[in-house]
Amino acid sequence: MPDYQAFHRRSIDDRDAFWAEQANRIDWQTQPQTICDYSNPPFARWFEGGTTNLCHNAVDRHLKDRPDQIALIAVSTETDTEQTYTFRQLHAHVQTMAAALLDLGVRKGDRVLIYMPMVAEAAFAMLACARIGAIHSVVFGGFASVSLASRIEDASPVVVVSADAGSRGGKVVPYKPLLDEALALSSHKPQAVLLVDRQLAPMAMTAGRDHSWASLQTKHHNAVVPCEWVDATHPSYTLYTSGTTGKPKGVQRDTGGYAVALAASMETIFCGKAGETYFSTSDIGWVVGHSYIVYGPLIAGMATIMYEGLPIRPDGGIWWSLVEKYKVTVMFSAPTAIRVLKKQDPALLKRYDLSSLRALFLAGEPLDEPTAQWISDGLGKDIIDNYWQTESGWPILTIANGVEKAPSKFGSPGIAMYGYDVKLLDEATGEELHGADKKGVLVIEGPLPPGCMQTVWQDDARFVNTYWKSVPGKLVYSTFDWATRDKDGYYFILGRTDDVINVAGHRLGTREIEECISGHPNISEVAVVGVADTLKGQVAMAFAVVKDASGLVDDKSRFALEGEIMKLVDQSIGAIGRPARVRFVTVLPKTRSGKLLRRAIQAVCEGRDPGDLTTMEDPSALQQIRDLM
Numbered sequence: 237m238p239d240y241q242a243f244h245r246r247s248i249d250d251r252d253a254f255w256a257e258q259a260n261r262i263d264w265q266t267q268p269q270t271i272c273d274y275s276n277p278p279f280a281r282w283f284e285g286g287t288t289n290l291c292h293n294a295v296d297r298h299l300k301d302r303p304d305q306i307a308l309i310a311v312s313t314e315t316d317t318e319q320t321y322t323f324r325q326l327h328a329h330v331q332t333m334a335a336a337l338l339d340l341g342v343r344k345g346d347r348v349l350i351y352m353p354m355v356a357e358a359a360f361a362m363l364a365c366a367r368i369g370a371i372h373s374v375v376f377g378g379f380a381s382v383s384l385a386s387r388i389e390d391a392s393p394v395v396v397v398s399a400d401a402g403s404r405g406g407k408v409v410p411y412k413p414l415l416d417e418a419l420a421l422s423s424h425k426p427q428a429v430l431l432v433d434r435q436l437a438p439m440a441m442t443a444g445r446d447h448s449w450a451s452l453q454t455k456h457h458n459a460v461v462p463c464e465w466v467d468a469t470h471p472s473y474t475l476y477t478s479g480t481t482g483k484p485k486g487v488q489r490d491t492g493g494y495a496v497a498l499a500a501s502m503e504t505i506f507c508g509k510a511g512e513t514y515f516s517t518s519d520i521g522w523v524v525g526h527s528y529i530v531y532g533p534l535i536a537g538m539a540t541i542m543y544e545g546l547p548i549r550p551d552g553g554i555w556w557s558l559v560e561k562y563k564v565t566v567m568f569s570a571p572t573a574i575r576v577l578k579k580q581d582p583a584l585l586k587r588y589d590l591s592s593l594r595a596l597f598l599a600g601e602p603l604d605e606p607t608a609q610w611i612s613d614g615l616g617k618d619i620i621d622n623y624w625q626t627e628s629g630w631p632i633l634t635i636a637n638g639v640e641k642a643p644s645k646f647g648s649p650g651i652a653m654y655g656y657d658v659k660l661l662d663e664a665t666g667e668e669l670h671g672a673d674k675k676g677v678l679v680i681e682g683p684l685p686p687g688c689m690q691t692v693w694q695d696d697a698r699f700v701n702t703y704w705k706s707v708p709g710k711l712v713y714s715t716f717d718w719a720t721r722d723k724d725g726y727y728f729i730l731g732r733t734d735d736v737i738n739v740a741g742h743r744l745g746t747r748e749i750e751e752c753i754s755g756h757p758n759i760s761e762v763a764v765v766g767v768a769d770t771l772k773g774q775v776a777m778a779f780a781v782v783k784d785a786s787g788l789v790d791d792k793s794r795f796a797l798e799g800e801i802m803k804l805v806d807q808s809i810g811a812i813g814r815p816a817r818v819r820f821v822t823v824l825p826k827t828r829s830g831k832l833l834r835r836a837i838q839a840v841c842e843g844r845d846p847g848d849l850t851t852m853e854d855p856s857a858l859q860q861i862r863d864l865m
């Protein structure tokens with residue numbers, strides 16, 4: 237077995253030779269000429285001169301060896317449906333969807349926004365875009381109209397693909413009315429809207445704009461749409477994520493580098509083999525869904541499960557029953573989901589035959605020891621933490637058992653993955669921290685490896701200014717996470733350096749929530765912070781100053797205003813952004829120069845020492861928060 241240290245070292249020191257080898261994992265129409273063009277840092281152009289297609293590598297490539305093997309399994313415990321598609325069938329459905337998109341005017345390079353529940357048609361739409369060289373932008377179905385509108389505006393899609401509704405916990409969640417609202421709010425108007433009618437909710441159709449998938453499917457049944465060979469650097473998709481400012485960033489991904497990185501990770505990290513089944517419990521609206529529900533497993537020739545529903549319905553054994561039924565070998569989930577399952581009857585873990593399963597990968601938020609221990613004892617399988625971001629597209633830190641088996645260490649997602657030249661920087665001096673157990677900002681020296689973001693959609697300056705920093709002799713990408721590294725090279729993530737919070741593995745910008753709450757007519761100022769929570773990792777907590785406090789005379793009136801604000805967040809951002817509580821204060825803790833002291837508020841909420849407060853304008857502000865907590 238090769239030595240992982242040497243494997244990693246080579247990926248940095250002999251970068252082009254290393255990645256040229258990895259590039260052989262996928263099909264190219266034209267071979268790349270230049271492995272990495274880093275002549276204009278921090279912009280890395282991977283596999284230049286090469287042409288390929290993501291859909292070809294995920295679907296068509298497998299038609300020769302495994303046409304009748306299952307490729308996609310769409311399970312919904314909400315609608316009690318289970319549908320499987322072989323590679324041949326998937327190929328046909330994707331071509332029909334591609335023909336429908338072409339019919340609606342989509343061309344290479346155009347954007348298609350996908351606002352869909354976890355149904356097979358969402359995967360068809362993503363793959364169809366890749367097939368014709370269109371750029372998809374999937375928006376998580378839990379986002380409401382204002383968030384959706386800002387994404388529509390930024391992506392300026394030619395077509396939006398959506399559905400009548402999703403369903404959660406047996407409750408229908410309409411999508412179409414939210415989409416209509418978002419389209420009314422957005423100054424960009426798509427040419428057409430393609431709608432999948434699941435017959436869960438009534439759908440008002442706008443003549444001339446809205447088209448039904450059912451009729452286009454009939455029209456383009458048996459369509460033959462060849463793959464469009466695109467440059468390796470052609471954008472495959474954008475995916476919006478939160479940062480420090482209120483405006484979400486469109487993370488832009490390429491085609492060739494992404495396909496190579498995913499293909500490599502499927503073998504070296506996930507150890508998944510063609511013909512096996514992969515089950516990621518994430519949602520296509522998140523990066524994990526892009527990389528490890530849709531593209532990664534399919535590129536590897538695996539069957540992939542798309543799951544709509546809760547982990548505890550009909551009972552907490554549902555996921556394990558799927559592992560048994562489909563002989564899942566690799567599973568991927570988030571710590572919050574495991575914490576939810578932990579509250580269920582432990583016998584559920586023993587009810588099913590889980591012998592096929594080799595490992596459970598967990599990511600998206602810190603994995604706490606009791607949760608890791610519980611699931612490890614219960615399953616008796618490898619539990620593999622992995623740390624990455626929307627921006628990276630695949631793990632930055634974990635262990636690569638497919639290269640060399642390595643032990644996991646509790647509390648650490650692992651060591652630096654190949655291609656990532658990970659470093660820790662002293663925040664104050666910008667100097668690299670050498671030696672063990674020092675806290676610094678986790679950064680990656682450029683170029684970022686294949687698969688990582690190319691830029692911010694339509695905003696190169698924002699990409700450079702947000703993420704990159706010059707430190708003596710190098711240009712480094714900031715992950716915005718604090719970390720330490722032990723003597724064995726294992727990293728420990730200590731939380732974000734910016735105003736991003738992580739609720740149940742979902743990344744939210746506190747500024748986005750603040751902007752939304754400030755839109756309430758009776759709120760003059762608000763601070764939102766993330767507070768530790770035993771189930772969700774963190775929850776959002778809001779402290780607001782009201783304009784006219786005369787109505788806030790008792791608990792009842794305060795609850796009423798709190799309810800109004802929560803409803804406003806639900807309607808604008810979606811329930812995932814809703815604060816756990818909105819508390820009212822007369823003044824917010826700020827520095828004398830007017831900067832909100834979010835970290836001090838957070839510390840007080842968590843019962844910690846708020847640290848040095850000498851720059852605070854009005855000490856009573858923090859006392860009000862202390863009294864409320």
Ligand code: AMP
Nearest residue numbers: 600601602622623624625626649729743
């Ligand atoms: P997202 O872009 O939504 O995937 O969120 C990325 C952020 O989630 C990272 O910057 C970390 O703050 C956090 N995160 C992701 N994975 C882990 C992990 N395994 N351990 C700790 N934090 C994580």
